[in-house]
Amino acid sequence: MSIDWPRIGYAALTLFIVINYGMIMTALVRKIGARVSGRYGIRIYQNYIDLVKNIALRSKITHGVMYYLGPVFRLTGGVGLLLFVPTIYGSAMWSNFSFAGDLVLALYFVFFGTLGMALGAAESGHPYSAIGITRGLSQVTVAELPLALAVFAISLQYQTLNITDIVAAQQGGIFNWTLFTNPVATLAALFAFVGTMMRSPFDVVIAPQEIPIGPPTEYHSSYLALMQTNRVLFPIAKTVIYMNLFFGGATNWFEFAIKVFAIYMISVLVGVVHPRFRVEQSITFFLKWGLPVGVLAILLV
Amino acid sequence: MVRAFVTLVFVAILGLAFGRLALDYVPDAALNQTAVHYAELTPPETGAQNVVAAIIVTYRGLDTLGEVTVLFLTAAIVALVLAQTSGPTKGRGSGLLPSGELLQTGTRMLTPLILLFGIYVFVNGHLTPGGGFQGGAILASAALLLLLADPVRRFSHRLLSWVESGSGVFYVLIGVFGLFLAGGFLDNRILPLGDFGSIFSAGAIPLIYALIGLKVGAEFSSILESLEEAEDH
Amino acid sequence: MVSPILIIAIGLGAAFLLGFVNEDRKGIAFALTLAALAAMSLIALGWTLAFAAGNAQTADILTAGFPPPFAINLRMGPAEAALSLLVAATGFLSAIYMRDALYRHGRRAMAVLLVAIMALTGIVMTRDIFNLFVFFELIVIATGGLVLLSEDRRALAAGFKYLVVAQVISIMLLIGIAFVYHAMGSLNIDDIGPVALGFSGAGLALFLVLVALFLELKPFPANGWALDIYESAHPGFSAIFSAASGSAALFAADKVLATSPAWLPLATAIGIITFIGANILALRQNNDRRLLGYSSVAQIGLLLTIVGQRDLLGDSYLFIAGGVLVAHAIAKAGLFWMSGLVGHRDLKDWAVLRANPVLIFAFATFVAMLVGLPPFPGFYAKWDLAHILMAGDRAWLVALILIGALIEAGYLFRWFGFATKREAPEGFPGFSVNKMGIVFVTLLAGWTSGWIWGDLSANPNVLSMVPVLFALAFLVLEPLPARIKNLIAIAGLVGWFVFRYPAYDPLQLVFAIIILVGGAVIFLASFNWQGRRLGFYPPAMLMYAGLAMLIEAETSFTFFASWEILTLGSYFLILRGKMSEPHALSYIAFSLGGAFAILAGFALAANGTQPFEMAALADVAQTAAPYVFILLAVGFMTKTASIGLHIWLPGAHAEAETDVSPMVSGILLKAGLFGLWVLLMHMGQTQFYGINLTYFLVWIGAISAFLGGLMAIFQEDAKRLLAYSSISQMGYALFSLALMNHLGWLLALMFVINHYVYKSMLFLAVGGVYARTHTKLMYKMGGLITLMPFSFVSVLIGIIAMSGVPPLSGFGGRWVFYNAIMTADMRLPIILIFLSGPIGFLYLFRLIHSIFLGQLKDEHRKLKEAPFWLLVPQMIFVLFLLAFAVVPGLILRRVDAYISTFFPEGGLEWTSGGIISEFGYWNPVAIMLVIGVIFVSVFLLLLWMNHDAQKVKQFNIGFAGERPYRPETTHFAWNFFAPYRKAMGFLVLPVVTTFWNAVTDVLHETADFARKFYTGNGQTYALQALGFVVVLFLIGSGGTP
Amino acid sequence: MIYVAGLMGLAMLGAAIVALATKSTAVAVIAAGLVSLFASVVFVLLAAPDVAMTEAAIGSGLTTFLFFFVLSRIRREGGNG
């Protein structure tokens, strides 16, 4: 098992770039949201301030081992999701630890973070976090279904489980992106994308209304720091997967920035318009709309 | 009412079945193979004049043994049944009028005659019609007469059961002797066939018939006895 | 040899001799009776042994020294010898049993008993129909007499009803004999000669004789009188009445039928109607003797059906009829004698038997004999019967017989369940010694008859198989303390594995590892129990014996025998649970239903060739192949609890004991999977009207996986949750098996291994928690992570492995799954599998959350960790999971090579680092390393920021400024996935349960309605008998009177 | 010969019908005795002397007596015949 140090170095660098990009982009998106609704909105570097504040806070308590490891699982999930998928196509240095079977790994690694978070929040003993977990798990299992079907359709189409091959197959012009070669699968995947981005109408899990903040109710200070970095990193990592699978991947960082921002804006636009679903409504929504489109995707390929 | 109608329908259909049996019945012109054998070979093989008696005692001896056992069983079970049911105890034979002078002397005169006739019937059962069962029945009627005439009288239980068991055991012994001495179980050639037509002919048939007579007589009497005693205890 | 006529001579002689013994010397009279009965039995025994040793021929005994047509002759063949022995021995044992009744009624009753037994042997031996009539009348009168021995006042009325019906029968018989004599010219059975099936002249005469003989056999609609006698007579006499007189009358019917085979269909029709009818009516009985009456009428009906098929059965007729008859006679006599031991007449009062384990064992033996389970004669007989009937394409008859046998198994095992589980009425005086002695003798007779029939059978003798003997040896070891027995059991399992190791092919090797080595590991948990633990080790070892033989079975017989043995063993094992009685009953009902389907399938496949190789399944005729496939598949799916046949599993696994649940769930379900494997291996692509049957299996697998998981989500009881999850996992395995491609089978095999490991681990963990908290309801627990860290770790590892989250072996399964479905031609069921994956994750999270996380209840504060011996196997499993995650190739490489013999293309290359498939690459070590590094670095980052975190007490949470006091209100566990229930609750409506309940209710309703047919009025019974004759006559004569 | 047999047959049936139809059991028993008496005559006509004697002795004699014996027992103990 030869450990090739340069690859680890570049992976760390990719991680650093993407975290910063995430910090700025999420802040920018919230600023756009605020401006649309006539508010001034937060400063672009607000996320950095929150991060520094959380790390500096002195009140540190723990409810037990799993509680302590909850955020660690969460962040590992986010980082792992990013590093197992090639961020920049073509360049060996920016394709991180991706390998031939990473499509399946990407699909199932999402649960790693969710499992850790759920276990940690559950041990906190706070009933509200437990209710939040129920809602989160119920929703994510059904939301993932259209994505799984879409991914299966694509892997049947490209006859491979390797993301790099899929991206390679989409090079050369916009029209051979999966968006156009297999629009139904892309639509199904987008259903899932909107569902898992924790934006309305599917954000009842951590929505700040009668229950403070869902699973992370009991987390604070340094735990919250880790979670925040993950909340910044995880959407970007997921968007990178969507970009590679459906939107032709990114050949350089500039194209990467533009595409990620554009895909991310899809969920924002959908979120702004819709009121919040209850969990059983979202479940039925995915089964009534997401599932048929996914089935169509499989049958048509 | 419905039951009577259903029974009627069933019996009617059964009648049809029997009717068909009767219509298909055509009396044989000649005896069938079994009957012919019996007709021709009874004298040489068994030495009995009365073919039916020969069939009853030797040819189908097992049936008769079975049948005697039927009576033995009936006597035993009737005693069992009546022993179980404890009835109202109003003394022995009470409520019956004491039999008049005429009846008693008549009984005393008639009983020996009946007994003699019964013995006659089963002694030469192998010659003339009649045999063990008829003789036994007549003996029983003698016992019956005595019971009717004098309801209080009781036969000694010992005597009855001894006669019954003795004749039964002896009958089975004859059968077993037949197995060792002659051709098979209940074969009557263990004794000489004697000259055709005389009292002491046809091997063991008269002996067996006598035993049957005694046994049947004893059994019927014990049935009557147990019926009579039913109210004693 | 002694002349058999002496049997009759001794019987009569002794009866008459009793007359000499005077009234009050009962001892001598009883001694004489016993001596006579013993002599009769010895003569019969002498002849039977002579025939068995082969140095005797069928002897014709002449009476009165003249040849047959002119005198009565008796015959002593092997059948007659065996039956006379049966009759005489039953008489002898009953005489001893009824000692005090005989003393009370005096020498007359003894004489009646002697004459009854003599008459029965007469019926068996005589060759003359009028002599048959005389002996029948003797039996009628003797029965009238012996019925009086009973203490029950109602016996008198029953006796009278019997005599009334007997009069009707004797009228028919006499008329029939007369006209048969007229037509044939002889009274000897051999001269009656073949009479054509017709209803005029000789035909009608023979019909009357036959119908009288059938009425004697208590046919279904017209047998009210017999049931009243069974209910009210002395149990000693009922034993004779059912075992001896039933068999004798049956043999008489057989003799007469043998002369004119044209009439056999009549016997078959009456027999099968009686068998099914009586069994259904028995469902609603709660008087034990009346139930036994119904059951013996049913068994006689089955025997009559076999007699009706004697022309088809040919030379194995004696073996089959003998097997069923012996099993019926011994079991029925035994059960009647046991009913004498039990004080009260209700089925539930048999619970007093629990005071003596030997009696419980006897009761189990008799029930197994009646149902025809190995190693008893009924099993071999039923096997040969099914094969020959199927070869003679009488499938409908086999179906009816099996349905009847299933109903009978139902009410017998329900009764056994009452005996073992209901609480015994107190104030029980205890059992009389001599009656127990008789029951013990019958028990020995039962097992020896099992051995004899095993030897006689063309197939291997079940009692000679080493694993079965090893299991039965534990019966002897019962008095030893549990721990020693446990050691022996583990040594036995591992020893057998090592001994058989070279003989296994890779597939068998995997199953052998799970069954034998896996079984040994689970047995480690059984060290937790002190004391002797009666009744645990024999059934457990019986189950393992069945499993061990199943995977090595070459012929269909050994496969089926081991299948039934493991079913029997696992039934008694599950029955040990506290509230497991109804579930064990539904388990045995479904399993036996499945087993009978398999029997029918094998019989159809074998089409007469004995012994039938399993490999020969591949070349079954095209016409029969689909039906064989369906039958076998249904049979095996009852064991893997696929949807539709699954309702027994949750109750059976949840209510079983702590160490029984992992055995039954982790190992026993694999038997069904192994069966399906063998089936698909040989009959993979069977078409049924053009549709490939494996498509059905794929769909059933997918639906079971999805619905199993969905139902598991909503369970409040932890063990039920795991049980439903077993249904889902088995559905997964069935789905991947039915994909019929290389990776599908590899995935199925990985499932077999994974499911065994984490299901046993989770069941043991929940068992450990139950041992401490004494509750299985999850919402009553919570916050046990601090008190039971090891259990938590094992459940956590179990969840990660089962839900497919990357680092552990579950992900490997998912990866192979993805590659498998890439090449599969079935797309739609895969959607169900996609959804059931995450659902699996949901119910497992519910398990770990409600038990270990959340609020700790007050009464659980001082709990200790789970018992040590329950934790040891769990830790072994955890290590195995980690090792298997890192190095899956260890086992799978060889199996992969083996599977490629079936599906060459689509295999995997096993390089040192990773596994390469056609579509992707998976390097478990690399993934594990990368995730580990990331995890540690993030953990270090958190430690750096937050190393001095202060541990807070339980209720220190930001609860809107309030401080909650009661853990119950703040532990969210009840109805955990409420949104799921609202959204998808309709899918979980108990459709299947209501269907099966409806089936049982219909049966019980018909039973309740039909049994009103017996109004108790003697005249009605006579009318029914007459009606029976009339209806048969009308049907027979084609409705033209 | 035929006419005598016919007459006896009819007599038997008549007696049987009487036995079944009467109200009082005593008359029924006597009628049954009559039936077996006529039957023994028929047996004589059918050239079966042994059977005739048996039928007469046992059929009409003893059976009738048994019935009357039981009947009187039952009547004395308050039953209706």
Add this chain to the structure above:
Amino acid sequence: MAEIAMMSGFALILLGIFGALTNRNLLRMIVAFSIASTGVNVVLVSIGYLPGRTAPILDAAVPLESAAAQIVDPVPQALVLTAIVIGLGVTALMLAYAYSLFRHRKSLDISDFTELKW
């Protein structure tokens, strides 16, 4: 001759059975059954009858040589003998039962003895 006897025999049986199955009084049932068994005996003997022949006694009137041509079939007569005695046996037993049932329940109606049912 034989046909007439057989017809009346069968009629007797049918009457006997009908009487036994409709009359509820125990004694009347037993009477009916005894009539039915007499009927059976008549039928049995009529089977053995060959027109124009004499009784099976080989005395002076029936010389040995021509016996086979002169006597009726003796076998049914032997059977009937046994049947009559058995008939008596069963009737006596039923009477004893009836008497005991009467003492037990003070009634002779068969529909009163229906405790054992279903």
